[in-house]
Amino acid sequence: MRIVLDASGGDYAPQATVAGAVAAARASGDQIILVGKEDEIRAELARHDTSGLDLPVVHAPDIIEMTEHPAQAIRRKPHSSVVVGLRLVREGAADAFVSTGHSGATMAGALFILGRIKGIERPCLATRFPTATGWTLLVDAGATTDCKPSYLVQFAQMGAVYARQAMQVANPRVGLLANGEEANKGDKLVQETHALLAEHQGVNFVGNVEPKDMLVNNAADVVVADGFVGNLALKFSEAVVKLLTTALGDNLRKRALPRTVAGLAPLVLTAALPGKGRARALLAGLAGAALPLTVVLPALLDIKRRMDYRVYGGAPLLGVNGVAIVAHGKSDALAVQNAIAQAHRAVEERLVATISNMVEIVDFVPSA
């Protein structure tokens, strides 16, 4: 299999991208085509053992900056790594495209260069969202805003295909993101989509899901939303985690000293006052102080890791005529490797063909 990696995209390129590509090529035997600034990529490759690996480099001198408008950048920069890489897929020289660069540009490029699967109205980005018991697949996480109900029905169908194929969920439960369970909750888009999905046989629709149902009660395997709403939901979740950790840090910093002094008092009284066994008591006190940290700290770290997008690799753009994986800009080498593995699975499972067949089989609701 031949997978294109945008080696110059992302916050830690080319170090993380090249290291991820080397690891992926070693693990799978795939050809990983590195697109980007050739000098930099070759210099980085030289730092790895690449013997026996198939890692061709394709030069693409331009970089799309984070401040650029996605669609304009794609048109203005034909020699950017995103455009050059996606063209390799369109021309049949590669099977999939992975980027940790400008996600808007990757999505716009995939839509313009690969085109849509026949019958699909708009693409959607499918992102794994951590929940209390595992994960749920959010579609759309930010590819298409100002959706019509018919778009959301297709997002539901494509999300179900991906959950079934790539994530091994036998009969994925599809929920519609809303601010209440009742069918009359949400805005007009949600209400109309609810009515369509309720009568639609193509997906296992479980009704509206509230944020609490989605994150805590594991109510759905696939959660459908407009791209603006889905993207905001993603960013709200990240922000609340950040808020809580910041608030905890601030609180500890401000009040740790008086509290530590107060907490030390009984320890000092029992361990440091003159008498026999002082050294032993002091040691026991320290061992005691370590005890709650042994229990609580790993629990906090476990959760931090679970909320970390990087272990999830990337998000496939569903509905375009090819495999395109959008990975986080802060992806490290492991995340890049995971994203490449995700692309490998999508090609192997014939994701595009399955979505295309689904369009022919399911009786689609026309746009409102």
Added chain:
Amino acid sequence: MRIVLDASGGDYAPQATVAGAVAAARASGDQIILVGKEDEIRAELARHDTSGLDLPVVHAPDIIEMTEHPAQAIRRKPHSSVVVGLRLVREGAADAFVSTGHSGATMAGALFILGRIKGIERPCLATRFPTATGWTLLVDAGATTDCKPSYLVQFAQMGAVYARQAMQVANPRVGLLANGEEANKGDKLVQETHALLAEHQGVNFVGNVEPKDMLVNNAADVVVADGFVGNLALKFSEAVVKLLTTALGDNLRKRALPRTVAGLAPLVLTAALPGKGRARALLAGLAGAALPLTVVLPALLDIKRRMDYRVYGGAPLLGVNGVAIVAHGKSDALAVQNAIAQAHRAVEERLVATISNMVEIVDFVPSA
């Protein structure tokens, strides 16, 4: 001042509502009119010392259930506490209305019975949202969905008035909730509203705010959103807090035992082995174990309290022709008292007249 309280609404009525009313009457000397099931309210009042307090009871036999459709319930139940209470305000027999009952019904009732302030297109619910450094005022938190840009401009203006008057922010910074700072981010509604607010002199517009800017970086005093989006944001924040605490609890439950055993080992080694000073070392060990808890636990509890909506009282419905405060269904007596105090301030500061004057002064953008 005369403030109507829906004494039969909310999860903890009539205990919490009556207790909150008694405390509010005692603190302010206001007349608090208790509307709801008379027998129950009088029985509850008998449990308090009400000497010298002005606490009339107005009988309203019907309750609007949480499962009922707001607008339909208002039409079908003219003898409900919400309808009877709001009528007292409309007829001039009271100055403000406070409810911890069905929030949708309270909003629908306030809109139908009090009507809109002349010139205001739609009302909005203004909710305090906890942030890393304090709070921000979210408008709209769920009163109006499927907004037009002109509605959001009015939400911005009304939110700024409330922040200035009731919350003592001299020149409130108004931000527009979006998934990116750039003016081209968001859906069409956000983009068009951004353009209107950018040229509008009535408010101190600071541009788009991302969730991170809003919650962590204290980027705006007032944050403007469509009611569906704002309500979802509120519920996402609550859900993420719940997710993190649930995940922490699960993790501790599953792994606490082996970790405690592992953590106990050094303590046992130093304190419990035979030799002199065992009792003292054991005491020191226990004192040591309490030390991190003394520092970390209060910090966790502080944050939990800051994220607790109850201390914030209630949310005013801005744009209706009267003071109406929507308080949380889980409000305890303190939260009810706070919501009544909020109503008192809004009347005192002449909130409705100020919004009404603003409509006359500011050159409004017509609906798109």
